[in-house]
Amino acid sequence: MSEAGNFRRDGMNFGEDHFALFGLPRAFRIDLLLLESRYREIQAQVHPDRFVDAEEADRRRSLQWAAQANEALQTLKQPRLRASYLLQLNGQEIDAERNTAMPADFLLEQMEWREGVQEAREAGNHHELEAFHHRLREHLDKACDTLGVLLDDQRDWPTAADQVRRLMFLEKLLSEIDDALITLEK
Amino acid sequence: MALLQIAEPGQSTPPHQHRLAVGIDLGTTNSLVATVKSGMAVVLSDEFGRPLLPSVVRYDEGGVAAVGYDARARQAEDPKNTIVSVKRFMGRSREDIAHVETLPYRFIDAPGMVRLSTASGIKSPVEISAEILRILRLRAEAALGGPLVGAVITVPAYFDDAQRQATRDAARVAGIEVLRLLNEPTAAALAYGLEHAAEGVYGVYDLGGGTFDISILRLSRGIFEVLATGGDSALGGDDFDQRIFCWILERAQLSPLSSEDARLLLVQAREAKEYLTQHGEARIVARLSTGETVDLRLSMPEMNEITQTLVAKTLQPVKKALRDAGLGIRDIKGVVMVGGATRMPQIQHAVGEFFGQEPLNNLDPDKVVALGAATQANLLAGNRSADSDWLLLDVIPLSLGIETMGGLVERLIPRNSTLPVARAQDFTTFKDGQTAMAIHVVQGERELVGDCRSLGHFELRGIPPMVAGAARIRVTFQVDADGLLSVSAREETSGVSARISVKPSYGLSDDEIAGMLQDSLEHAKDDAFRRALKETQVEAQRLIEAVHSALMGDGELLNPVERARIEAAIARLQAAALGDNRRPLLLAMDELEAESKDFAARRMDKSIRAAFAGKNIDEIVPTGEGAK
Ligand SMILES: Nc1ncnc2c1ncn2[C@@H]1O[C@H](COP(=O)(O)OP(=O)(O)OP(=O)(O)O)[C@@H](O)[C@H]1O
Ligand SMILES: [Mg+2]
Numbered sequence: 001m002s003e004a005g006n007f008r009r010d011g012m013n014f015g016e017d018h019f020a021l022f023g024l025p026r027a028f029r030i031d032l033l034l035l036e037s038r039y040r041e042i043q044a045q046v047h048p049d050r051f052v053d054a055e056e057a058d059r060r061r062s063l064q065w066a067a068q069a070n071e072a073l074q075t076l077k078q079p080r081l082r083a084s085y086l087l088q089l090n091g092q093e094i095d096a097e098r099n100t101a102m103p104a105d106f107l108l109e110q111m112e113w114r115e116g117v118q119e120a121r122e123a124g125n126h127h128e129l130e131a132f133h134h135r136l137r138e139h140l141d142k143a144c145d146t147l148g149v150l151l152d153d154q155r156d157w158p159t160a161a162d163q164v165r166r167l168m169f170l171e172k173l174l175s176e177i178d179d180a181l182i183t184l185e186k
Numbered sequence: 187m188a189l190l191q192i193a194e195p196g197q198s199t200p201p202h203q204h205r206l207a208v209g210i211d212l213g214t215t216n217s218l219v220a221t222v223k224s225g226m227a228v229v230l231s232d233e234f235g236r237p238l239l240p241s242v243v244r245y246d247e248g249g250v251a252a253v254g255y256d257a258r259a260r261q262a263e264d265p266k267n268t269i270v271s272v273k274r275f276m277g278r279s280r281e282d283i284a285h286v287e288t289l290p291y292r293f294i295d296a297p298g299m300v301r302l303s304t305a306s307g308i309k310s311p312v313e314i315s316a317e318i319l320r321i322l323r324l325r326a327e328a329a330l331g332g333p334l335v336g337a338v339i340t341v342p343a344y345f346d347d348a349q350r351q352a353t354r355d356a357a358r359v360a361g362i363e364v365l366r367l368l369n370e371p372t373a374a375a376l377a378y379g380l381e382h383a384a385e386g387v388y389g390v391y392d393l394g395g396g397t398f399d400i401s402i403l404r405l406s407r408g409i410f411e412v413l414a415t416g417g418d419s420a421l422g423g424d425d426f427d428q429r430i431f432c433w434i435l436e437r438a439q440l441s442p443l444s445s446e447d448a449r450l451l452l453v454q455a456r457e458a459k460e461y462l463t464q465h466g467e468a469r470i471v472a473r474l475s476t477g478e479t480v481d482l483r484l485s486m487p488e489m490n491e492i493t494q495t496l497v498a499k500t501l502q503p504v505k506k507a508l509r510d511a512g513l514g515i516r517d518i519k520g521v522v523m524v525g526g527a528t529r530m531p532q533i534q535h536a537v538g539e540f541f542g543q544e545p546l547n548n549l550d551p552d553k554v555v556a557l558g559a560a561t562q563a564n565l566l567a568g569n570r571s572a573d574s575d576w577l578l579l580d581v582i583p584l585s586l587g588i589e590t591m592g593g594l595v596e597r598l599i600p601r602n603s604t605l606p607v608a609r610a611q612d613f614t615t616f617k618d619g620q621t622a623m624a625i626h627v628v629q630g631e632r633e634l635v636g637d638c639r640s641l642g643h644f645e646l647r648g649i650p651p652m653v654a655g656a657a658r659i660r661v662t663f664q665v666d667a668d669g670l671l672s673v674s675a676r677e678e679t680s681g682v683s684a685r686i687s688v689k690p691s692y693g694l695s696d697d698e699i700a701g702m703l704q705d706s707l708e709h710a711k712d713d714a715f716r717r718a719l720k721e722t723q724v725e726a727q728r729l730i731e732a733v734h735s736a737l738m739g740d741g742e743l744l745n746p747v748e749r750a751r752i753e754a755a756i757a758r759l760q761a762a763a764l765g766d767n768r769r770p771l772l773l774a775m776d777e778l779e780a781e782s783k784d785f786a787a788r789r790m791d792k793s794i795r796a797a798f799a800g801k802n803i804d805e806i807v808p809t810g811e812g813a814k
Binding site: 016043049055060064066068070178185 | 565786
C-alpha cells in the first residue's frame with residue numbers, strides 16, 4: 001500500500017475535471033502513456049479491493065472514486081470523446097442530434113463511401129471491405145490531427161465542434177464496415 | 187469517517203494477525219476450497235485427502251442426505267432427488283435451461299429462477315448451492331481452526347447480474363461473508379501470472395463442466411487488467427456428454443428411457459469422454475432396467491465429428507473478445523488453459539491452431555481457479571505483505587441498458603467496461619403533476635428488450651408534482667467490483683431523493699433469504715441479521731457525526747440551501763436508524779452520502795490547496811464542473 005501522502009498529489013483531484021484528476025494539461029494532444037500510468041496509480045489507491053474491510057461509507061466512496069477514474073480514463077483515451085469533453089469544458093455544445101446540417105461536399109463524400117461499402121458487402125468482397133477499413137482508419141487519423149490543430153493551436157471551438165460531428169459520421173461508417181466483416185467471417 | 191479519512195486509505199485496516207480467508211471455486215461439476223498457508227496457496231482436502239468436492243447434492247425425506255462423492259456415486263439410483271450441475275440453474279428460469287426436457291428433475295417455474303421439487307421439499311438453486319458451500323466452509327474452518335473472515339467466490343466471467351446475485355445469496359445462506367465475487371479466468375490469470383512472473387497480454391481459455399469463458403488480460407507490473415471477456419454460460423463438458431449420450435441413443439436404438447437409465451447412460455458418456463483423452467477408442471457398456479444392453483465403441487474420429495460444432499462454438503466468443511480488446515491473434519503472448527474439459531485433445535488442438543501457438547498447460551486445470559481465488563482472498567482479508575501486492579481490474583461481461591419507447595434498449599453501460607462503473611441518466615416527467623415513473627433495466631447485447639435479460643423494474647416515487655418536463659430525475663446505475671448492479675435516483679431541481687423500489691426479475695426476495703437462514707439452525711444461533719443491523723446502525727451514527735463535525739469545521743463551503751439539504755438528510759438518517767430494518771437505513775445512508783458528496787469534494791480540494799500552498803497556482807486552481 002502506498003503511503004498516505006500520495007492522496008494529495010495533484011494527479012488526484014476528484015472534485016475537478018478529468019484532466020485535473022490525472023494531473024494532465026487541459027488539451028487534446030495528451031501523453032497517452034502518462035494517462036495510463038496515472039490511471040493505474042490512482043486505481044492502486046482508490047479501488048474497492050483496497051477497502052474491503054473498511055467501513056461501509058468508505059467502501060462506497062472508494063466505489064465512486066474508482067468509477068470516476070474509469071469514466072475519466074474512457075473519456076480521455078478515445079480522441080473523439082476527449083475532444084467532446086474539452087469542448088464541453090469550454091462551453092461549446094456539440095449538439096449532434098439537432099445540428100445535423102453538414103457541408104454538401106462532406107455529405108457527398110460520405111455517400112460515395114457508403115455506396116462503395118454496400119457494394120463490397122453485397123458482393124461478399126472481404127478484401128475490398130478490408131481496404132475500406134484501412135482507408136477509413138487513415139482518414140480518421142487525419143481528422144484527429146486536424147482536431148488537434150483546431151483545439152490546441154487555434155482554440156476555434158465552433159469549427160472543432162463541426163469536426164467532432166464529422167468524426168461521428170466516420171466512426172459510424174467504420175463500425176458498419178467492421179460489422180460487415182464479422183458477418184462475412186461467420 | 188469517509189469525509190475525513192480520505193487522506194489515509196492505508197490506515198483503514200489496523201495491524202492484525204493472519205486472518206483466515208479462503209477462495210472457493212463453486213464449479214458446475216466440482217467445487218474446491220483453497221487458502222494461503224505460510225505464503226503458499228494450497229487446496230484444502232477432505233478427511234480422505236480428496237481435494238475436489240463433486241457439486242452434487244442428494245435429498246431424501248429427512249433433508250440433505252449427501253453432498254459430494256457419496257451423492258454422485260448414487261445419482262443413477264435416484265436422479266430426481268440427486269441434483270447435479272445446479273450451477274446451470276442459478277439465476278435462470280425454466281425456459282432458459284438447455285435440454286430441460288431431458289433432465290430428470292421436477293422443475294417448478296417460479297418467476298425469475300426455477301425451483302426444484304425434491305423429497306425434502308421445494309428447493310431453490312441458491313439453497314442447493316449453499317449446501318455445497320457450507321460443506322466447504324466447514325472443511326476450511328476445521329482445517330484452519332477458526333471461523334473465516336470471509337471468502338472470495340469465483341463465478342464464470344460471463345455470468346450476468348442474476349447469476350452473480352444468486353451466487354452471492356447462496357454464500358449468504360451458507361453463512362459465508364463474501365469478500366469478492368471473482369471471475370474464474372481472472373483468478374486463473376492471477377495464479378498463473380504470480381507463479382510465472384508473467385508480463386504481457388494473455389488469454390485465458392476456461393472450459394469447465396458447464397460454462398465457457400475467454401478473457402484477455404494485460405499483466406504488467408502488479409496490475410492484472412482484463413481487457414475483454416466473452417463466453418457462454420451454458421457451454422461446457424456437460425454438453426459433450428450430451429452429444430455422446432445422443433450418439434448412444436441413436437446407435438443402440440433404445441426404447442424411451444426411464445430417468446434412471448438416462449442418468450446411467452449420461453454417466454457412461456462422461457466416462458467415455460474422459461477415457462478418450464488418453465486413448466484412441468472407448469467402449470461403452472451398460473445394462474438398462476428394461477433388460478436391454480448397450481455395447482458400443484466410440485472412436486476418436488467419431489468423437490471429433492459429433493462434437494466439432496461445440497468446439498467451434500467456443501471460438502466465436504474468442505474472436506469477439508479479441509475484437510473488443512482491439513487486439514489481433516499476434517498480440518497474444520500465451521493462452522492459459524483452465525477447466526477439466528480443456529484436457530480434451532480436440533480442444534487443445536483447436537485452441538493451438540487458432541492462436542498459432544501451443545496452449546499453456548502447466549497449471550493443474552482443476553485447481554488453478556481456487557488457488558487464484560485463495561491468493562486474492564488473502565490479499566483482501568488484509569494479509570498483505572510488502573512483496574505481495576497487486577491489483578485486479580475486471581470488466582462487466584454484458585452491456586446494461588434501459589427500456590425506451592417501443593421496446594427498444596438504450597445502452598447505458600457497454601460490455602467490457604472496467605469495473606466499478608457508474609452512469610447517470612436524466613429522466614423527466616411527461617404529464618403534469620406526475621409523481622412516479624418506472625424504469626426497466628435489462629442486460630444483453632440485443633436491440634430489443636425481449637431479447638435481453640430483464641434485471642428488474644425500478645419504480646420511482648415521491649417525485650414532487652410539477653408541470654410536465656420540468657422535473658429532472660437523475661438515475662444513477664452503478665456496477666460494483668463484484669459486477670452487481672445497484673440503482674439510485676434523485677430529483678435534481680428540488681433535491682428530493684425519489685424513493686426507489688426494486689422489483690428484481692430474478693432470484694430471491696430478502697424475505698425468502700431470511701426464511702432460508704432461519705431454516706438453517708446454525709444461523710438461528712448466530713443471528714447474522716441482527717448483527718448486521720447493529721453494525722449498520724453504528725456506521726450510520728458515525729456517518730452522522732462525521733458530517734456534523736465537517737459542517738462545524740467547513741460549513742462556510744456551503745450555501746444555505748445546500749446546508750439545509752444536508753441537514754434534512756441527516757434527520758432522515760437519524761429517523762431510519764431508530765427502526766429495525768437495515769434496508770431503509772442503508773438507503774438513508776446513501777442519501778446522506780449523495781447530499782454531502784460535493785461538500786466532501788470541496789473539502790478535499792481545500793485540503794489539497796492547503797497542501798499545495800506556495801506551489802504553482804495553475805496546478806491547484808479549481809477548473810469547473812467535473813462530471814459530464
Ligand atoms: N480427462 C478428461 N478428459 C475430458 N474431459 C474431462 C477430463 N477430466 C475432466 N473432464 C471434464 O471436465 C469437466 C469438469 O471440469 P471442471 O472441474 O473444471 O468444471 P467446473 O469447474 O466444475 O465447471 P464450471 O467451471 O463450468 O462451473 C467435466 O465435464 C469433466 O467431464
Ligand atoms: Mg471451473
